[in-house]
Amino acid sequence: MIQETEDDRLDQSLRDTFSDFDLPPSGHVWSGIEGHLSTMPRTSWSVPRVLLLPVVGLIGVTVGWLMPRPEALRPAPQPRPATQKTVAVAASESLLPGGLVAQAAPVAPSALNPAAVAVRPVRSPSSSISPALPRRGTVFQLPASGEAATPIEPVVARLALPDQDVLRALETTGPSSAMPDRLFSGLSGATPQLSVESEASIQELPSATAAFSPIRSSVNSLEQSAKGEGLREWRPEYRVPTHRLAERGRGLWRVRNTIAKQWQHLFGPRRSRLATQSRF
Amino acid sequence: MPASSDLAALLARCARHEPAAQRALYARYAGRMLGVARRYAHTLSEAEDILQDAFVKVFTHLNEFRAEGSLEGWIRRIVVTTAINHWQSGKLRRQMQSASFDEAPDPPAADASALDRLNVVEVLALIEQLPDGCRLVLLLYAVDGYSHREISELLNIQESTSKAQLSKARKQLLHLYQQQNNYIRL
Secondary structure, three states: OHHHHHHHHHHHHHHHHHOOOOOOOOHHHHHHHHHHHHHOOOOOOHHHHHHHHHHHHHHHHHHHHHOOOHHHHOOOOOOOOOOOOOOEOOOOOOOOOOOHHHHOOOOOHHHHOOOOOOOEEEOOHHHHHOOOOOOOOOEEEOOOOOHHHOOHHHHHHHOOOOOHHHHHHHHHOOOOOOHHHHHHHHOHHHHHHOOHHHHHHHHHHHHHOHHHHHHHHHHHHHHHHHHHHOOOOOOOOOOOOOOOHHHHOOOHHHHHHHHHHHHHHHHOHHHHHHHHOOOO | OHHHHHHHHHHHHHHOOOHHHHHHHHHHHHHHHHHHHHHHOOOHHHHHHHHHHHHHHHHHOHHHOOOOOOHHHHHHHHHHHHHHHHHHHOHHHHHHHHHHHHHOOOOOOOOHHHHHHOOHHHHHHHHHOOOHHHHHHHHHHHHOOOOHHHHHHHHOOOHHHHHHHHHHHHHHHHHHHHHHHHHHHO
16 A cells, blocks of 8 residues: 555656656758658649539539430330221121111111110220220220111211210210211211221112111211311321430430431432442 | 637648648647657657657648547657657567566665656656666556556557566666665765
């Protein structure tokens, strides 16, 4: 215990002695330090850090501008058929019993009720993939052989119904005398799509069935309305092809590609080869 | 706190490698650190070499200073470590001196308060007569406040060795003091 106290006193005495022990260094010490510091590689991060952010931002904007956009990456909508595909799946005369139309009993105009006519659109592959897309080509199928007993079926089935909405309208419309006009006004654009078979069958109808005069009159009115409106509404839509837009690039890149393409078109090897060929 | 703010600004400028700031920091702590280095060195020139190397380390690793303690304490530890490295560079010669010291008999005990009557230069002269092992352990433990575990890690020795060296250093120092007083009286 006494020894520890003696040691503590000695340590404290040494600490007090050296507490204010300062020595002025000579000048060559700082010279040596400066020499060491100057020879060491300097990491001058200040200037690059100032420039780093704008450079990174500029590169990011440039790359983002040149990269294809998400809408360009999205698959382009499949090109729709140039012509309206109307398939008259109605049973032709060869499929139907030969005297079915002739033997059919006269049908009252109320028999035109489309609700009674089982016209079912066949689901196309495109509609099965994306049902939200509007159907352009609607294929109609004849009802079962048992349902095809009504003579009005071939006529109505062969009509190229333009849209599902018309069918829905037909279904909701009750049996009335004004229905055929409404039907054919809605189908005014569809008359040019009538097949030759349907035209022929329509012309044969008066001779075969005299009771089909309302239908005949309706078809006539349909033809007249079609002549009045023209074919403009049913002209197939020619849309700008978008499926190769991603290849052409965007912005200045597209301009550059266009110029290069025109240059190749004008001065490319194919044109020069064609120019050398003799014209016969 | 203008001093701390000045010190923070000085450190920031030193981190940007401004020579004027480095010179100012050196001028601020060089005197005290040379005193620390002088305790561990045998000569003033050796102490200045230690000081130079220590300040090169300070300016090189200044970004590693976390300001959890005082800057002076951080620089002091660098100076002490540099001094120990200097000592380890010539370890073989000092081991021989230490071996000769270990074989010497223990001197008689003296009064611990006797050193109070000496000035710094006299105490330093007495400490320089100690073997290097004992001197380093005495300075590290008694003056700079290192623990035996830290000393053992720093000098790469056992803790028991550090304690033994400290005990012998104390006795040897008092013995040297007695010898000096007896010589003056005679």
